Amino acid sequence: MSGMMAGSVGGPIGAVIGAGLGALFGGSGQKALGASERIYLVRTDSGELKEYRSPNCVFAEGDKVVIHGNRPRPYGWTPETAEAFAYNGR
Structure with a gap:
């Protein structure tokens, strides 16, 4: 979700790209921070x-x-x- 919000600065296409990147790398980021359940x-x-x-x-x-x-x-x-x-x- 934060990827989509950050990407929205670049307009609708940026939001789609940001959401895709967030979906791909969000889980590994949570695991690295110890936030995964x-x-x-x-x-x-x-x-x-x-x-x-x-x-x-x-x-x-x-x-x-x-x-x-x-x-x-x-x-x-x-x-x-x-x-x-x-x-x-x-």
């Missing part, structure tokens, strides 16, 4: 495998998790008990 493959109760991102928590293979919104949280986590769980990703 971990992705976990989670098996749901129904047996389906889904990918979830977790910017705040780190899990090991086999850890049980609950999904709140679109984020995995430690097993037993609820919004009411969130303060009792340490966020180990920071």
